[in-house]
Amino acid sequence: MKLNAEVFLNKKVIISGGLGFIGSNLAIKLVDCGAVVTIVDSLIPEYGGNLWNIEPVKDKVKINISDVRDEHSIQHLIQGQDYFFNLAGQTSHLDSMQNPYTDLEINSKAQLFILEACKKYNPGIKIIFASTRQLYGKPQYLPVDEKHPLFPVDVNGINKLSGEWYHIVYNHVYDIKTAILRLTNTFGPRMRIKDARQTFLGIWIRNLIENKPITIFGDGSQIRDYNYIDDVVDAFLMVAGSDQWKGSIFNLGNDQPISLKTTAEMMIEENNGGNYIFKEFPADLKKIDIGDFYSDFGKIKQMLDWTPKVSTREGIKETLEYFIKNYNYYI
Amino acid sequence: MKLNAEVFLNKKVIISGGLGFIGSNLAIKLVDCGAVVTIVDSLIPEYGGNLWNIEPVKDKVKINISDVRDEHSIQHLIQGQDYFFNLAGQTSHLDSMQNPYTDLEINSKAQLFILEACKKYNPGIKIIFASTRQLYGKPQYLPVDEKHPLFPVDVNGINKLSGEWYHIVYNHVYDIKTAILRLTNTFGPRMRIKDARQTFLGIWIRNLIENKPITIFGDGSQIRDYNYIDDVVDAFLMVAGSDQWKGSIFNLGNDQPISLKTTAEMMIEENNGGNYIFKEFPADLKKIDIGDFYSDFGKIKQMLDWTPKVSTREGIKETLEYFIKNYNYYI
Numbered sequence: 001m002k003l004n005a006e007v008f009l010n011k012k013v014i015i016s017g018g019l020g021f022i023g024s025n026l027a028i029k030l031v032d033c034g035a036v037v038t039i040v041d042s043l044i045p046e047y048g049g050n051l052w053n054i055e056p057v058k059d060k061v062k063i064n065i066s067d068v069r070d071e072h073s074i075q076h077l078i079q080g081q082d083y084f085f086n087l088a089g090q091t092s093h094l095d096s097m098q099n100p101y102t103d104l105e106i107n108s109k110a111q112l113f114i115l116e117a118c119k120k121y122n123p124g125i126k127i128i129f130a131s132t133r134q135l136y137g138k139p140q141y142l143p144v145d146e147k148h149p150l151f152p153v154d155v156n157g158i159n160k161l162s163g164e165w166y167h168i169v170y171n172h173v174y175d176i177k178t179a180i181l182r183l184t185n186t187f188g189p190r191m192r193i194k195d196a197r198q199t200f201l202g203i204w205i206r207n208l209i210e211n212k213p214i215t216i217f218g219d220g221s222q223i224r225d226y227n228y229i230d231d232v233v234d235a236f237l238m239v240a241g242s243d244q245w246k247g248s249i250f251n252l253g254n255d256q257p258i259s260l261k262t263t264a265e266m267m268i269e270e271n272n273g274g275n276y277i278f279k280e281f282p283a284d285l286k287k288i289d290i291g292d293f294y295s296d297f298g299k300i301k302q303m304l305d306w307t308p309k310v311s312t313r314e315g316i317k318e319t320l321e322y323f324i325k326n327y328n329y330y331i
Numbered sequence: 332m333k334l335n336a337e338v339f340l341n342k343k344v345i346i347s348g349g350l351g352f353i354g355s356n357l358a359i360k361l362v363d364c365g366a367v368v369t370i371v372d373s374l375i376p377e378y379g380g381n382l383w384n385i386e387p388v389k390d391k392v393k394i395n396i397s398d399v400r401d402e403h404s405i406q407h408l409i410q411g412q413d414y415f416f417n418l419a420g421q422t423s424h425l426d427s428m429q430n431p432y433t434d435l436e437i438n439s440k441a442q443l444f445i446l447e448a449c450k451k452y453n454p455g456i457k458i459i460f461a462s463t464r465q466l467y468g469k470p471q472y473l474p475v476d477e478k479h480p481l482f483p484v485d486v487n488g489i490n491k492l493s494g495e496w497y498h499i500v501y502n503h504v505y506d507i508k509t510a511i512l513r514l515t516n517t518f519g520p521r522m523r524i525k526d527a528r529q530t531f532l533g534i535w536i537r538n539l540i541e542n543k544p545i546t547i548f549g550d551g552s553q554i555r556d557y558n559y560i561d562d563v564v565d566a567f568l569m570v571a572g573s574d575q576w577k578g579s580i581f582n583l584g585n586d587q588p589i590s591l592k593t594t595a596e597m598m599i600e601e602n603n604g605g606n607y608i609f610k611e612f613p614a615d616l617k618k619i620d621i622g623d624f625y626s627d628f629g630k631i632k633q634m635l636d637w638t639p640k641v642s643t644r645e646g647i648k649e650t651l652e653y654f655i656k657n658y659n660y661y662i
Contacts, residue, residue: 097504100443100447100497101440101443104439104440104443108435108439108493109432109435109440112431112432112435112486116431147480149478149480149481150480150481152496152500153500153503153504154500154504155443155497155500157500158493158496158497158500159493161492161493161496162439162489162490162492162493165483165489165492166431166486166489169483169484169485169486169488169489172484172618173428173484173485173618173619287503287504288504
């Protein structure tokens with residue numbers, strides 16, 4: 001299916017986490033579609049928000065620096081909006097174990113703030129919630145479809161599960177229009193590369209650019225599926241432009257999953273240089289690791305004809321190009 | 332299996348929600364087993380705590396009135412304890428929709444307080460968490476076993492799910508010894524009968540004693556399984572006395588499920604009088620109703636030889652006798 005960009009012409013759209021990796025790419029695309037975009041972002045330094053991310057559209061969007069835990073800010077901002085792309089979140093698995101309360105406040109409690117605010121002040125709004133494959137935990141079978149049992153392995157997974165389910169329950173009970181995307185490893189321009197907080201891919205890109213070795217935990221045989229950011233943005237817009245507003249849940253994913261070692265080799269090839277080393281899994285990471293993962297995205301493929309269009313190799317090339325050019329804004 | 336009461340002789344035991352229905356019955360039994368019992372209860376008027384509940388053992392237990400949301404109180408109280416029966420909770424489905432934040436604070440956040448406190452100050456403690464069949468939502472098949480997908484239909488179900496899963500993750504990641512009981516409709520002496528907050532059975536008992544008609548929502552064909560309190564107390568103690576400390580999850584239940592209408596008729600028979608009327612489901616309750624439910628408790632039966640021993644009819648008889656005698660303390 002081709003994305004129907006006209007759906008968003010002159011529509012009022014709010015994006016939480018809109019200065020972050022996915023949020024900013026979404027904002028740029030929505031401006032391109034003629035939407036009236038409001039970005040909400042907390043700019044917490046350890047998270048993904050970065051003003052440089054929206055450089056191409058900075059004069060065409062409204063930026064509101066506030067935290068989704070700020071109930072009154074959200075209550076005000078959602079009024080009159082047509083769509084809410086709900087992307088703000090604490091995404092670090094390790095941070096969620098070290099500071100479980102912050103993770104709970106952002107990933108669970110603030111989601112209740114948002115839904116209660118919509119219920120009271122804008123019940124007609126349509127909300128797309130960014131969820132995560134982390135909810136499935138260690139796969140019981142592969143590829144993992146939406147029917148796979150939910151088995152979060154860390155506090156982040158549990159809190160994201162709550163946040164997601166509030167959206168489903170508010171849909172069923174109050175008819176607030178919601179849809180859920182469960183994302184796998186998303187990568188591309190504007191991701192956080194400062195450290196490994198969001199995904200190992202970020203720090204790998206930084207290491208490559210800085211001519212440092214990539215560190216692979218374990219033996220590199222672990223399988224992952226990646227989605228390039230443009231495909232993920234398309235998925236958000238296709239779901240938003242569809243009639244899937246019944247708390248519908250969709251996996252994203254890639255049917256060309258590859259091992260960590262292959263990923264590293266591909267990145268080194270596209271970078272025309274670099275090397276990798278193996279290290280034993282740190283104990284704290286090992287305990288919440290989920291082993292091999294790749295998802296079955298047959299549901300969104302069948303219902304909305306979404307498939308990833310950018311190959312992992314091509315995506316890596318684009319990503320490296322972006323970060324070589326914009327390196328100073330991301331370290 | 333016969334309960335091995337000696338396990339608890341001179342053991343230090345803390346019970347959150349210990350003035351409530353299940354907690355107080357557990358406290359009485361544990362005193363009988365020779366345990367050194369500390370009760371923690373918030374005595375929030377709308378909840379189940381009632382000092383009269385522990386009248387038989389009031390001089391043999393330590394009572395600490397505090398809320399599980401009081402992090403520092405919990406941090407102090409868990410030190411030196413051998414067992415933690417973690418029963419405090421907000422149990423009203425309707426209240427959770429009207430005040431979702433309170434439900435979250437008690438059923439999710441306070442559980443993190445408890446687990447973090449145990450991690451820091453008493454990592455050797457054994458915790459049994461009282462969970463609920465509500466996590467399964469509307470059954471996809473009957474009877475519902477522990478493998479049934481989790482599909483909470485209200486905010487209470489979501490928050491209880493988080494609370495339960497924190498216990499599982501803290502077990503897997505930090506080796507805190509935890510076990511989970513998913514309870515179905517528990518009834519018996521010391522339950523809340525003031526209103527329908529905890530279960531419809533409470534208000535039905537009150538109505539019968541007050542010679543008022545029992546109100547059945549819907550046509551009365553809805554199926555439920557009930558457990559008498561003594562059987563539930565036995566289950567808690569059997570799990571606590573076993574080696575099931577790997578975040579193990581057990582359903583309780585009853586293989587003689589009956590309809591609401593049959594339940595009402597049985598209660599009227601045992602009361603030697605009374606009547607019932609049908610009313611349409613109130614809209615707010617209908618939206619979070621789960622239809623027929625009865626559970627498969629084969630796992631705990633097989634592993635620990637637990638089965639409900641008191642018939643629903645016998646349990647109703649005992650319950651009516653208790654509340655006729657103690658009516659003034661419960662209204």
